[in-house]
Amino acid sequence: MKPQARRGDATTSSRERIYIEHDSVRRPFMRGILVHSLMARGLAFEDAYASANAVRERLRGRGSVTVEDLGRAVQEVLRERSLPEEAARPPVGPTIHVTTPAGAAPFSKGFLSQSLHAAAIEPNDAFDVARDIEAQLALRGVRDIDRHELRRLAFHTLERRFGPRTAERYLIWRRFQEPDRPVILLLGGTAGSGKTSLALEVGHRLGIHRVLSTDAIRQIMRLMLSPELVPAIHASSYDANRALGRGEDAVIDGFLAQASIVSVGVRAMLDRAVAENSSQILDGVSIVPGLVDLAAYAESAHVIFLVVATLDERSFRARFESRARTSNRPGHRYLEHFDAILKIQDHFLELADRHDIPIVDNDSIDVSVLSIIKHVTETLRKAGHFDVQELLA
Secondary structure, eight states: OOOOOOTTSTTOOGGGOOEEEETTEEEEOOHHHHHHHHHHTTOOHHHHHHHHHHHHHHHTTOOEEEHHHHHHHHHHHHHHTTOOGGGGOSOSOOOOEEEETTEEEEOOHHHHHHHHGGGOOOHHHHHHHHHHHHHHHHHTTOOEEEHHHHHHHHHHHHHHHHOHHHHHHHHHHHHTTSOSSOEEEEEEOOTTSSHHHHHHHHHHHHTOOOEEEHHHHHHHHHHHSOTTTOGGGGSOTTTHHHHTTOOGGGHHHHHHHHHHHHHHHHHHHHHHHHHHTOOEEEEETTOOTTTSOGGGGTTTOEEEEEEEEOOOHHHHHHHHHHHHHHOSSOHHHHHHTHHHHHHHHHHHHHHHHHTTOOEEEOSOHHHHHHHHHHHHHHHHHHHHTOOHHHHHO
8 A cells, every 4th residue: 555645745646746838848846946946046045945845835736837837936935925036037947958060058147147248247247148138038938049049149138238339349259259360468567466367357257268477487487597597587577687787777677688588488379379279368577568579460360468557556555565464475575676666567658658558557456357358359349340240140
């Protein structure tokens, strides 16, 4: 004799099962999936679990319900429990797949929001747009969507929320995911200006995985070349003049002597990126305007050069003071050589002006990241003469 089924027990008979119908497909209601869906939309586990239980009780005995009925039940429960109703969107339904020439993959808000960063919008805004797109697809009952159609939907959603210029930036960067020549972003600037932090964050948002620093190039050169042979690279940029036996007034001379040596490695990295057709970001104090002939790469790469600076002297000093307190890096050494660092920054600014290179005033990393992404996409727009309808095709 079979044990009597009890409500909420794993032995509940199939006659008491709840089924969700969508596009002629009948699937069993899964409380665990609803809990996961509610948590993904911002509810705490306890609220999501209790709400899913309440939804199940509300639907019990009805046998089969539509996905729209499920959505309404979720909204009613959330309203009664004074929880955000937007957590109910989109209703739980079949997995959406994105089709490409290589096959199909499940739709991911995370992957989509990552690609939307190229529009130079905040990460929270990018995720909201991705969630909006997911809701549109769910409400339309879409199960499969072509990659190009998803791109068009993303463009129009961005256009509606942020305007055409922002939407076009997204399209332009999508075009460069399969480039005919690489995009190479160079971030030059003095020690402590925040170049590396910006390079890593911009690389993350644009999906550029090759992010390098001239510090690594210099370290390799130090292993290969002795201090007696090349003294300049065995010192910091702000005291290379001492390694060369020069006085305090020769800070710029020492800095340029070191940068000119390391620039050999910079050119090698550019050559490698071109040979492999691989986009990259390269930052460093040795990326100095005028030291590398960028015209030589005009036909083989999109090279975009920016100088990073911190123009507010008090903010600049405070950054080193914070580093001295909280980091293992020798922040006190930067403070001891702060005047030399300022001299090098002034020289960077002068060279940037002379070579018509834009300057990023890195007072706020969030603002600077968006500024750099905008500059990259706008530069590519001018270089490519893009037609929006052609990119949407």
